[in-house]
Amino acid sequence: MIRVTRSAVIDAPIERVWAVLRDFNSHTAWHPAIAESAIENGEPPDQVGCVRSFTLRDGNRIREQLLALSDAEHISTYCILDATLPLQRYVATVQLKRVTDGDRTFWHWQSTFDAPRGREREFTELVGKGVYEGGFEGLRTYLRRRPGTPMQRGAASGPAMATQGIVAARFGGPDVLELRPLAARAPGPGEVRIRHTAIGVNYIDVYVRKGQYRMIEPPAPLGMEAAGEVLEVGDGVAHLLPGDRVAYACAPPGAYVGVRTLAADHVVVLPDHVDDESAAALMLKGMTAEYLLHRTHRLRAGETVLVHAAAGGVGLLLCQWAKALGARVVGTVSTDAKARQARVVGCDAVIVGRDYRFAQAVRDATAGRGADVIYDGLGQAAARENLDALAMCGHWVSYGQASGPLERLSVDALGEKSATFSHPVLFHHTADRAALTQMASRVFDACRSGTLRLDIRHRYALAAAAQAHRDLEGRATTGPLILMP
Known part of the structure; x- marks a missing residue:
């Protein structure tokens, strides 16, 4: 049994690469070895079990069947049903992974097959170089200049x-x-x-x-x-x-x-x-919630979170995500209608009011301990209560100032609770x-x-x-x- 494996990095986001590769008949558009191709019986090109029949530019014909397709894992598996080339028991898998240092995609392509005795090297080269490496470069070219779509490139002197x-x-x-x-x-x-x-x-x-x-x-x-x-x-x-x-x-x-x-x-x-x-x-708002929960304060299961404006754009996302991470979520809102919405998305306790008096209610909801982290988009109006609502060694994160900018904070006041204060900015x-x-x-x-x-x-x-x-x-x-x- 021969095994051929090739990998490459494609300079495009995984969503774009997968959108092409999940179409079992897309290879006619991007692979340089394919002359023409069609899905048999008019079936969808992403339906497991569909068969593509195609002709190579050298005249050989191949019929392949899609065996498995996973959008969650970006994997597809297929096999050769019959071919004019003497490839036996050919099964191949394409898998994509996200490259973490940019909008790039890692593409792993492998197959196993049998070839006639004495021609093993020939077909290993054919599959590895002609099919896989040729396909990598073909897709790169296709993504840079999508066939059928003119690549419009602007110029600083062009029309507004x-x-x-x-x-x-x-x-x-x-x-x-x-x-x-x-x-x-x-x-x-x-x-x-x-x-x-x-x-x-x-x-x-x-x-x-x-x-x-x-x-x-x-x-x-x-x-x-x-x-x-x-x-x-x-x-x-x-x-x-x-x-x-x-x-x-x-x-x-x-x-x-x-x-x-x-x-x-x-x-x-x-x-x-x-x-x-x-x-x-x-x-x-989503990326704000992301950096607040995963970067500024890496939220841990079991911590208590106080989210101000819990029914606002960022607040609703913070409550949902914090709850999914295993936190106990307390929210402040201005009306009963907003309180109902905050509870729907996961708030364990909701404090209703427009007077920004919430510290005692937070302590009551936490058996006197206070919140481990406060996500504060309100600013000035909530400042006087935040320290009182904070647990010992808690973290006050001020990411907005809807009620006005914060006044100068007292370091001694923070020291009374060994508290941490952060004022992060999304664009940084x-x-x-x-x-x-x-x-x-x-x-x-x-x-x-x-x-x-x-x-x-x-x-x-x-x-x-x-x-x-x-x-x-x-x-x-x-x-x-x-x-x-």
Whole structure:
């Protein structure tokens, strides 16, 4: 029995590579040795048991059957039923694994078979080099320039594209937001132009609009996250193609537009199981939950978590994920309706009120001990109670300031409980491309597994962005808000 094994790294996300390889008839598009191919009896090309009949460019004919297919493990197995080549008992397996240092994929391809006596070396070379190594290079070429899709590459001097966007005419309240005609320039080297299909609304947009975070100089568009479709890519962009479904969450602001050009390194390809609206609601808030739970404070089973604004966009994700990690979750909300929503996603105890008095209730819910970690997106209003609500040697994580910025903290006050204080920023974590892809993948995987479930109740037309801001600041919303261009 002959065994042939080859491996390669493909410079593309695993979702894109698997989308091609799971189609049992796709090899006619990317493998240089295939002349023509068809699935027999009109069966779907990803149906286990289907048979593909194809002709090689040298004239040989082969019939192969799909034996197994696993989307969860990115594995497919197939065998040769009959062939003009003297390959007997041929069984092959394709397996993909995610490379952790970027948007790349490890591809392992192996087979076992028998060959005529004296021709073992010939067929080992044929399979190893002609089929496997040739296939690796063929797929790389296909992913760089998808057949049938012209590879549109922009240039810095190319034409701009007319669009509309929401601009902060000056710093101030929601009334400063205006819908204006804008232009999205052609992508230069390392850039991508995207047509947005859904745009996320986040509290950081409020900070920027008010001038609390000086990330724009009015008049300028707001927005930090969106999902959409790639229109063109600039020179040097290898991980994206026109037509790809993508999403991003990054600075500088500028997402409240129909079409946007930005650095391609900020953009990730969406897996099939994440739709555009979910992606626009997930990228910033989901990755915030990811770094809070897995990086800033690595949550352990049995710990007690206090989540402020537990029915907000980030809060609902934090509660679900923390519960899945085995934590006891206590949440604060402003209304009874929000309390019901917080309980649905896993809060063991919910504290209702608008006066930011919660420390005693937290101690009551924890037999006097307090919370091991507090995830605080409120800022100033909750500060006076957080230390009282914190357990000895607890961790106070301040990741937002919806009620205003924190005043200077007393080191002596922290010392009274040997407490740890953190003030993390998402974009510091995602500045590294490898970390960004790892964080996004963990969020997408949590959605696939059911750990994270989204309920998008608040959709606004792009022109109604000011109303979305009023509702968000007025604490009239539950969960994520999105704008529809």
